[in-house]
Amino acid sequence: MKGPLLVLGxxxxxxxxxxxxxxxxGTDAQGVDLLVRLAGPSAAHPLGTDELGRDVLLRxxxxxxxxxxxxxxxxxxxxxLGSLIGLTAGYLGGxxxxxxxxxxxxxxxxxxxxxxxxLAALDLTKLGVPQDWVQSEQITLMRIIALVALVGWTTAARxxxxxxxxxxxxxxxxxxxxxGAPVPHILLWHILPNAAGPLVVATALSVGxxxxxxxxxxxxxxxxxxxxxxxxxMLSNAQELIATAPLLAIYPGAMIFSTVMSxxxxxxxxxxxxxxxLAGP
Amino acid sequence: MIRFTAIRxxxxxxxxxxxxxxxxxxxxxxxxxPIDLMRAADPRTSAADIARLKAIYGLxxxxxxxxxxxxxxxxxxxxxxxxxxxxxxLVVLLPRLVNSLLLMGASFALAFxxxxxxxxxxxxxxGSRLDAVINLLSFAGISMPSFWLALLLMLLFAVELGWLPAxxxxxxxxxxxxxxxxxxxxPVATLTLASLGPYTRFARAAMRDALAQAHIRTARAKGxxxxxxxxxxxxxxxxIPLVTLLALSFGGLVSGALVTETMFSYPGMGKxxxxxxxxxxxxxALASLLLATAVTLAxxxxxxxxxxxxxxxxxLR
Numbered sequence: 001m002k003g004p005l006l007v008l009g010x011x012x013x014x015x016x017x018x019x020x021x022x023x024x025x026g027t028d029a030q031g032v033d034l035l036v037r038l039a040g041p042s043a044a045h046p047l048g049t050d051e052l053g054r055d056v057l058l059r060x061x062x063x064x065x066x067x068x069x070x071x072x073x074x075x076x077x078x079x080x081l082g083s084l085i086g087l088t089a090g091y092l093g094g095x096x097x098x099x100x101x102x103x104x105x106x107x108x109x110x111x112x113x114x115x116x117x118x119l120a121a122l123d124l125t126k127l128g129v130p131q132d133w134v135q136s137e138q139i140t141l142m143r144i145i146a147l148v149a150l151v152g153w154t155t156a157a158r159x160x161x162x163x164x165x166x167x168x169x170x171x172x173x174x175x176x177x178x179x180g181a182p183v184p185h186i187l188l189w190h191i192l193p194n195a196a197g198p199l200v201v202a203t204a205l206s207v208g209x210x211x212x213x214x215x216x217x218x219x220x221x222x223x224x225x226x227x228x229x230x231x232x233x234m235l236s237n238a239q240e241l242i243a244t245a246p247l248l249a250i251y252p253g254a255m256i257f258s259t260v261m262s263x264x265x266x267x268x269x270x271x272x273x274x275x276x277x278l279a280g281p
Numbered sequence: 282m283i284r285f286t287a288i289r290x291x292x293x294x295x296x297x298x299x300x301x302x303x304x305x306x307x308x309x310x311x312x313x314x315p316i317d318l319m320r321a322a323d324p325r326t327s328a329a330d331i332a333r334l335k336a337i338y339g340l341x342x343x344x345x346x347x348x349x350x351x352x353x354x355x356x357x358x359x360x361x362x363x364x365x366x367x368x369x370x371l372v373v374l375l376p377r378l379v380n381s382l383l384l385m386g387a388s389f390a391l392a393f394x395x396x397x398x399x400x401x402x403x404x405x406x407x408g409s410r411l412d413a414v415i416n417l418l419s420f421a422g423i424s425m426p427s428f429w430l431a432l433l434l435m436l437l438f439a440v441e442l443g444w445l446p447a448x449x450x451x452x453x454x455x456x457x458x459x460x461x462x463x464x465x466x467x468p469v470a471t472l473t474l475a476s477l478g479p480y481t482r483f484a485r486a487a488m489r490d491a492l493a494q495a496h497i498r499t500a501r502a503k504g505x506x507x508x509x510x511x512x513x514x515x516x517x518x519x520x521i522p523l524v525t526l527l528a529l530s531f532g533g534l535v536s537g538a539l540v541t542e543t544m545f546s547y548p549g550m551g552k553x554x555x556x557x558x559x560x561x562x563x564x565x566a567l568a569s570l571l572l573a574t575a576v577t578l579a580x581x582x583x584x585x586x587x588x589x590x591x592x593x594x595x596x597l598r
Contacts, residue, residue, distance in 0.1 A: 106296060108529055108532070109528075109529055109531070109532050109577065109578070109581050110532050110574060110577065111531075111532040111533075111535035111536050111539075111573050111574060111577045112532060112533075112536055113535075113536030113539050113540070114535065114536070114539055114551070114554045114555075114570055114573050114574075115304075115570070117539075117554065117555060117558050118304060118307050118308065118311070118558055118566070118570065119307065121311050121312070121558050121559065122307060122310045122311060123310060123311055123312035126309075126310045127310065208423075208424060212424075212426055215426055215428075216426065216427075216428065216540060219426075219428050219540075220540075220543065220555065232426075232428075235426075235428065235429060235432065238432070239432060239544075242432065242435060242436055242440060243440050246436050246440070249429075249432050249433075249436065252429075253426065253429035253432065253433070256426050256429065257421075257424055257425055257426065257429065260424040260426070261420060261421060261424035263424075264420055264423060264424050265420060268420070
């Protein structure tokens with residue numbers, strides 16, 4: 001458990017110190033310098049430069065900030081949406097439960113990436129969002145987080161639903177109901193905390209998958225938009241230069257791989273620790 | 282079983298109908314519309330011309346009307362014309378569906394057999410060094426971005442070594458079956474390796490549960506050989522949960538194929554969906570998305586039916 005934690009810690013610390021490194025190097029992640037395009041490693045550019053002369057190290061670090069932030073926030077958003085759906089299904093029961101659980105099964109079975117591509121390509125101005133908003137960084141980030149939440153809620157929904165089914169008729173919930181507590185209060189204060197353990201583990205385990213999904217979308221040109229750096233979009237630029245500058249394709253990919261691998265190993269260790277049946281070899 | 286299949290088929294049709302409406306509505310929200318493109322192509326188009334064009338294409342009618350008009354035509358086999366390829370949608374779709382099924386089928390078969398072998402090897406000696414190595418490798422497989430894997434394979438085998446072509450489906454001018462296969466190697470390898478991680482974990486978990494069951498001890502006590510115990514007694518019961526998990530992973534296989542095909546410019550459904558969505562080819566995007574969904578759901582149903590065959594406790598009425 002220490003290894004992955006250490007790797008993740010180093011990546012997080014390095015990514016968040018990106019702005020400091022930028023000051024030390026005297027440029028920033030967007031700084032274009034066409035005179036030193038595709039340069040090799042040097043004192044001014046420790047990992048060299050890309051096809052526009054931007055510093056690769058700074059872009060890798062900025063990509064790390066973006067990926068980790070999206071991984072964390074989107075995991076929480078997906079867990080929140082899943083909890084809402086799980087609570088509704090479990091508490092209402094009957095038809096609502098059946099429909100919501102069929103929808104959950106459906107989302108798990110469908111080919112999600114093709115559908116996400118359609119959603120990612122939507123023109124938000126046709127929905128009445130102002131033009132300058134659509135092009136802002138915040139909207140780009142929020143759009144990715146919304147897309148991830150839209151496909152990532154199923155595990156949380158199932159866990160919360162089963163916890164709700166177990167607790168909804170227990171004495172403390174009946175007591176709260178007979179005292180006249182409103183339903184949202186019962187759901188949030190009396191039922192949801194009973195699902196907290198597995199929900200936290202599932203959310204932690206999902207961070208790696210979410211970072212992968214974000215990098216695929218950015219790689220396809222549908223996630224993080226330039227000039228903001230992301231590991232996925234750096235790889236998509238590197239693909240065109242693979243014969244001349246192969247190293248550009250190595251760094252971002254290695255970062256995605258080691259981050260996601262650490263997240264997954266950490267989540268697995270966490271899972272085993274909390275579930276004694278899985279302990280041992 | 283006929284009743285079950287019938288219910289599932291009705292469900293699949295309902296899901297496809299719902300999806301077709303959602304996708305139809307969403308596609309209208311994608312950037313650019315055909316009339317804008319025509320106006321851009323010919324700046325002399327007047328406002329009256331545009332109104333007339335909209336009437337011709339039915340774009341002045343409400344969404345629901347347009348959807349039902351499209352659905353009626355689609356059910357009659359009339360899927361419209363692809364703007365991007367300047368050909369009827371079906372003509373564009375079918376050869377690419379065959380290419381994709383070839384890629385996905387080969388990768389699934391390879392990944393499934395390799396995962397079974399690895400899973401059995403790991404599950405037979407839980408906690409051994411071999412188990413730990415296989416576990417770590419399957420985590421690596423799960424954590425590997427498939428497009429990076431594709432880039433690395435391309436870099437090694439196409440750029441550095443020059444052994445295999447990096448993209449396409451055949452050399453210019455065509456080169457027979459050997460050439461086709463050479464073009465398939467890297468895409469199939471990418472999709473196989475990308476699927477291998479999760480499959481191995483499924484197989485290992487299913488085999489471990491199966492080997493811990495009482496009937497395995499009985500079989501050993503009665504003197505059955507190791508080979509017979511593992512293959513005949515354990516694998517048969519492990520296949521039941523395994524098939525359920527694999528059924529749910531077909532959607533992932535289609536998503537993986539999309540990335541792989543896009544990376545290697547392999548003319549399959551995945552790349553077609555991507556190109557159609559990016560190129561505002563409404564008819565083609567709709568039809569190809571629905572076809573990909575239908576294939577996934579059909580594979581799902583096939584896995585469920587296999588489950589009925591595998592599990593003797595479920596009656597085959």
